[in-house]
Amino acid sequence: MGDIQNIVILTGAGVSAESGVATFRGPGGLWEGHRVEDVCTPEALWRQPELVHRFYDDRRAKLGTVQPNAAHEALARLDAEWPGGLLLVTQNVDDLHERAGSTRMIHMHGELTSALCASCGTRVPWQAPLPPGTPCPACQMAALRPDIVFFGEMPYHMDAIEAALAQADLFVSIGTSGAVYPAAGFVRTAKHHGAQTLELNLDPSEGSIWFDESRMGTAGTLVPAWVEGVLSS
Ligand code: OAD
Numbered sequence: 001m002g003d004i005q006n007i008v009i010l011t012g013a014g015v016s017a018e019s020g021v022a023t024f025r026g027p028g029g030l031w032e033g034h035r036v037e038d039v040c041t042p043e044a045l046w047r048q049p050e051l052v053h054r055f056y057d058d059r060r061a062k063l064g065t066v067q068p069n070a071a072h073e074a075l076a077r078l079d080a081e082w083p084g085g086l087l088l089v090t091q092n093v094d095d096l097h098e099r100a101g102s103t104r105m106i107h108m109h110g111e112l113t114s115a116l117c118a119s120c121g122t123r124v125p126w127q128a129p130l131p132p133g134t135p136c137p138a139c140q141m142a143a144l145r146p147d148i149v150f151f152g153e154m155p156y157h158m159d160a161i162e163a164a165l166a167q168a169d170l171f172v173s174i175g176t177s178g179a180v181y182p183a184a185g186f187v188r189t190a191k192h193h194g195a196q197t198l199e200l201n202l203d204p205s206e207g208s209i210w211f212d213e214s215r216m217g218t219a220g221t222l223v224p225a226w227v228e229g230v231l232s233s
Pocket of ligand 1: 150
C-alpha cells in the first residue's frame, strides 16, 4: 500500500449479515411485510408512530442476541494498528463495530442505542423499548423518537465525512447496496479527490462502476483478508 496514508471505509448492512442482523434489501429484508422505505420516514413516524417505534424496538432488542463477526473484528484491528488517518463511516444503526473495538468511527444514520428528542434535539443513550410519547429527560416533552436518520433527513456528521473523503487515499465500501444517498455517492467524491476505490460485497452494488476494484464474497472472509493485506504491505 506504498503511498496510502488516509483510509475511509463505508460499511452497510452486509457487514452485520453474518452476525444475524437482517439486511434491508436482501431476502428477509421485509419487516412485517413493510419495505424499509415505508417505515423509515418522517411521514410514517407522524402517521403510524407505534409501527415505526416497534420496528426499531425489535431491532434494538435483537442487539442483545448478536455478536460482532470476523469483519467487525478485522476493521477494529485495522483501526488499532493503522498508523495513518482512518475513518470508518457506518450506515448501520447496530453497535457491532464499537463492540468489536472500533473507535475512529461515525454512525451517519444514527444508532439503535440512542433516542432523539424531536422537540429539543437532545440525544440520550437508550437500551429499553421506546414507546411513542416517552418524555425527554431534558425538556420533558413527550417527544422521544428512535435516533435514526429517516429518508429525507440529513445524515449525521456530513462535514467530517466530506473532509475525510477529500483527504482519502483509499476508499473502501463494504456490504452496502449503494441504493441510499448520500452514502452511495461517497465513492465518486473520493475518486474525484484522487483516492483508490475498492468494493467488498456479496454482489456488485449499484455504484459498482465507480470502484477501481471489486471483490465479491462474504464480508467475514473478504474483510480480514483485505485488512491483513493492508497491514502487511
Ligand atoms: P442493503 O440491505 O441495501 O444492502 C446490503 C448489501 O450487503 C447488499 O448489497 C448485499 O449483497 C450485501 N451483503 C449481504 N450479505 C453480505 C455478506 N455476508 N457479506 C458482504 N456483503 C453482504 O443495506 P445498506 O446498503 O446498508 O438506512 O442500506 C443502506 C441504508 O438503507 C441503511 O443504512 C438503512 C436503509 O434504509 C437507515 O436505516 C436510515
